[in-house]
Amino acid sequence: MAFPKIPRSDTKKGKVLSSLLRYNHVSNMGLIPTIDSWASASRISELRADGWSIEDIYVYELGKSVKTKRYYIRVKNLVNYLENHKVKDFLSKSEMTYKKAS
Helix, strand or coil, X not given: CCCCCCCCCCCHHHHXXXXXXXXXXXXXXXXXXXXXXXXXXXXXXXXXXXXXXXXXXXXXXXXXXXXXXXXXXXXHHHHHHHHCHHHHHHHHHXXXXXXXXX
């Protein structure tokens, strides 16, 4: 099986992947201020198409009838990804990219 395609760090897809790799999980609602977009599910779909093993579960907001998703990478996959030097480089670049932007 081929290693997943790594997006550019300065894209919304790159920011979503960076968040997943750093924090192991993200939610639709949690990504809105991060990537300034309501299209987080599309970015997740693109990452899956690129070969990233991303799981999801439905989460119900307390007191609301809204159903959102939380996305995560299983620990065994996360460990494998984080051992790869290209992923390490990607995370370093994404950290520098978003430090410059803030």
